[in-house]
Amino acid sequence: MTDIAPAIELKGISKAFGPVQANKDIAIRVMPGTIHGIIGENGAGKSTLMSILYGFYKADKGEIFISGRKVQIPDSQAAIAAGIGMVFQHFKLVENFTVLENVILGAEDGAMLRPSLAKARRELKALAEEYGLNVEPDAVIEDIGVGMQQRVEILKALYRQADILILDEPTGVLTPAEADQLFRILERLREEGKTIILITHKLREIMEITDTVSVMRRGEMTATVKTANTSPPELAELMVGRKVLLRVDKEPAKPGAKVLEVRDLNITDDKGVHRLKGVSFEVRAGEILGIAGVAGNGQSELLEVLGGYEKATGEILVNGEKIDLTGSKSDGQSRRARGIAHVPEDRQREGLIMDYFAWENMVFGYHHDPKYQRNRLLMDNAAIKKDTADKMERFDVRPPDPFLQAKSFSGGNQQKIVLAREMERDPDLLLIGQPTRGVDIGAIEFIHQQIIALRDQGKAILLVSVELEEILSLSDRIAVIFDGKMMGERLPADTDENELGLMMAGMTKGEAA
Structure with a gap:
């Protein structure tokens, strides 16, 4: 033979x-x-x-x-x-x-x-x-x-x-x-x-x-x-090359006051398509609300509205104060002033400028911070570069070189740059989309640990992910979105991937049966 x-x-x-x-x-x-x-x-x-x-x-x-x-x-x-x-x-x-x-x-x-x-x-x-x-x-x-x-x-x-x-x-x-x-x-x-x-x-x-x-x-x-x-x-x-913790190790959440309240949120895009349809939910301090759904069902638009670069109708309250959804105040800078940090779904298109250096990317959106100002006309680039080096060390960015262009880093390290920039601002609310998309298992472990640490500091976190395993392991509560509508909420201990998968397809267990 x-x-x-x-x-x-x-x-x-x-x-x-x-x-x-x-x-x-x-x-x-x-x-x-x-x-x-x-x-x-x-x-x-x-x-x-x-x-x-x-x-x-x-x-x-x-x-x-x-x-x-x-x-x-x-x-x-x-x-x-x-x-x-x-x-x-x-x-x-x-x-x-x-x-x-x-x-x-x-x-x-x-x-x-x-x-x-x-x-x-x-x-x-x-x-x-x-x-x-x-x-x-x-x-x-x-x-x-x-x-x-x-x-x-x-x-x-x-x-x-x-x-x-x-x-x-x-x-x-x-x-x-x-x-x-x-x-x-x-x-x-x-x-x-x-x-x-x-x-x-x-x-x-x-x-x-x-x-x-x-x-x-x-x-x-x-x-x-x-x-x-x-x-x-x-x-x-x-x-x-080392042992990796494959499960998320976390204590039970201790939810506090309402940080984010979303009421009857609606979005119609420029083609007349209704992307969000009466969406309502809330996120409290010290908890993670996971939004599960197949890409294209409205979760991207939800993050864009909350992040300040999409208009909508309805109400959004942060720490009890309404956010303007209709005018010029509806932008990312005003959101950051309200204590909202945003890790976008697409790091390369929305989170970074790929041809810019790491130290330049690390200050985007926060360049008005007094600690980066030498005077009213000039930024203190030396302070930005030092701050970038410190953040790169804390977030294990490899290589830890502020003078490398963003495109020279792997996907996982690009993600760490965005995470370091947003999470180190001590936000009241963190919006985070697809935190580990295209990221290797070692970086996934690190990113999950940082998200849980922020929750344990009493921060409110809205997590959007297409990875059901990630949603189940990180979230304290889970909301499922389908065709722009909320299909319902579940506690991770009371559901599983099969039920969530059915809800993501617009069905309930009874309808599937």
């Missing part, structure tokens, strides 16, 4: 970007018909390695073998020709095209589209039946949910004859039910002989769905193990 060749084998892959060695002599074997997980901290080199495999980058040295045959992959077209498909974390779909048009885009048979569309319709039907990937071919992408959009990305790859699928953080925007459905699809693909590489930072998903898992740290492959022979604590330690 001959040995089965690996579906993918990488030998001695190295890649540097200037002085930064992203991949160092990487070797990995992925067997056919398996689901192979790859995990590691931010900046560990996972994305670089997959970008080399998919032809986005060219390795400085090393060899790639597909099914035992050495190949060159100079671009993504070569990767597709080699039978490799990639489903990106942020989907590469044309929103005003139909499912069918997106599937054939770039893979047309000729100048005449009608034959290509007819062929694609037939093949799409066959693929949907074979793999349980049912979608409506004539649906417009912007009209379907993110779970369906992900199916379209998978169908695109299969339509191009992919035998190897790379999925990058595939459950980041899915409800628990949609994630379970995705896993059933991946299992079906595995049964049909497809090979799947799953990049994720969620250890629960690794344990649930993969056959084998490889761990990367600082550009090197540190371990490859059978999933059945490992555990989440062991994988976390392999990733970070």
Whole structure:
């Protein structure tokens, strides 16, 4: 009996970007018909390695073998020709095209589209039946949910004859039910002989769905193990190089006075879409209210109103005083003056200016603080730089260099810069959106500890996250939002991911039954 060749084998892959060695002599074997997980901290080199495999980058040295045959992959077209498909974390779909048009885009048979569309319709039907990937071919992408959009990305790859699928953080925007459905699809693909590489930072998903898992740290492959022979604590330690606390360690909350009161809040966007519909809730000092919901159901607009850069109708009171929601006073500066700090959902677009230095980013929004003023005309840059260095040390920003541009830090360290800037202002109310999005497990542990410490200082915290595990472990109370409406509140001890997932889909347990 001959040995089965690996579906993918990488030998001695190295890649540097200037002085930064992203991949160092990487070797990995992925067997056919398996689901192979790859995990590691931010900046560990996972994305670089997959970008080399998919032809986005060219390795400085090393060899790639597909099914035992050495190949060159100079671009993504070569990767597709080699039978490799990639489903990106942020989907590469044309929103005003139909499912069918997106599937054939770039893979047309000729100048005449009608034959290509007819062929694609037939093949799409066959693929949907074979793999349980049912979608409506004539649906417009912007009209379907993110779970369906992900199916379209998978169908695109299969339509191009992919035998190897790379999925990058595939459950980041899915409800628990949609994630379970995705896993059933991946299992079906595995049964049909497809090979799947799953990049994720969620250890629960690794344990649930993969056959084998490889761990990367600082550009090197540190371990490859059978999933059945490992555990989440062991994988976390392999990733970070030390033991990691995987659960949030906190005392029961001691809620005090009402800090935030929201009454009948409504938002209609410039297209006339009603984004928030009569939302009401409150947050007290010394507690965390978690807002659970699938992205796009109004939680972003809620944070924007509370943060001061979106108008609304209704009432918002902070420490018993109304906030103006209609005029020029409705801005971030007036919010900060009221004791509101805001860690936005998208750190790169809303929290940082990526080409500016860390010390410049650390003062944004707070440059009027007297301790940063030399006189009325000039800021005391030396004081800002020293303050930045102190904050970077306390928040374990790596490297702790105030003179690095924000874009030079990993995602987790960019997040720490924003957190340090906002949390160190001694706010009465902290608004925090997606605190650990795209953040590795070591940084997640640190960020969670900082949020709990602020709560224990008597601060009110409004937490918005699509990560149900994070909502359940951090929150003292949980409110679920769907289609701009509050579906209800739960205490973490009285609910679970299944019930919250149903509420996030607009259903109750009774309706689901």
